[in-house]
Amino acid sequence: MRADARRNYERLLAEAKKAFDQHGIHTSLDDIARQAGLGNATLYRHFPTRESLLETMLRDSISELGSTARELLATEPTGAALATWVRAAVAHATTYRGLVTMLMDSLKDETSELNNACTSMQSSGQQLLERAQRAGEVRDDITASELFALIAAAAWTREHAPDEAGQVLTVLIDGLWPPRL
Amino acid sequence: MRADARRNYERLLAEAKKAFDQHGIHTSLDDIARQAGLGNATLYRHFPTRESLLETMLRDSISELGSTARELLATEPTGAALATWVRAAVAHATTYRGLVTMLMDSLKDETSELNNACTSMQSSGQQLLERAQRAGEVRDDITASELFALIAAAAWTREHAPDEAGQVLTVLIDGLWPPRL
DNA sequence: CACCGAACCGGGGTGTGACCCCGTATTCTA
């Protein structure tokens, strides 16, 4: 990669982060390029789609979520481990306004650059979920993809109803316990 | 209202319904007008915003949801009444793709034409919720607006992860029961 | 160190959608 290309790439990522933080993931891409002092074509050359830009920005924290899952699996008791990881996952999915929706949609879209990010997140949780189910602490009629949907629902609530989101997450986690007869 | 105006108004509503059914609430407004054989200005004159168009289209079914709540309150046992109404509310909020999000956002936006629709939906559920809480069938650390957020979360899931939505709603409803010690 | 090809860049171009403006057409009333 040529030195100028690398420099511009970094600048774009930095500006994109600012813009997404402030305006959510639907911010104008042309604006990001403008703020970086570059033409929009440069942005589109490095990141052909909005998804590919996001994928790059999220790659680190996604894999971190994977490591967290592995650590929790090794060190924490079953129930607490799952709950902790779910909260971390919700926090991750609310990194930028609008992100959850895009993540959820890319899960069904093989062609999306974010598809891998989603499936890897989903399988990170799977280990924790299955262990908790074997221990009888979590109802066993739940699959990994349903757990992911629950996390997404909580994240979406945090975006659109922040005041109610805490309680929603609580209800949702309590619902994970095996149902009473 | 002049006869031609009334006729066009009806046509617009009919086309809007088709378009929203097919493409969700973010369909092109100009297209709706075109399909109705009218200029876009006519549409904007009758419905200055997308929200006002939706408000008109939803008014009937919203008030129907209110009557349903009153009926259930009179005829059904506490727990079942709440559960039934929640399912009806979720169904209503998924009438068109994208609707839940707009409803949720208008709840915090006094100026939105949909604001009334939301608050009225919320208070329809409140009676049922409080009765179930008095009967000890539902945890009492839940407010009406939190119930509304739960319904919205379920509706959003139905839009973005239809396969998982059923189970998510189940988990969510089970979480409404008073938590175990 | 000057050259050259490959890699990279910028800004203007197209298409689409929201929303407005104003000259023209239609409807109601008397």
Added chain:
DNA sequence: TAGAATACGGGGTCACACCCCGGTTCGGTG
């Protein structure tokens, strides 16, 4: 049936996503 009130149409602006291509910069080579 005429004139006033009301309503209509379609072209115009603006903002954004995304593409295209002539020009520029880099960095390896003789």
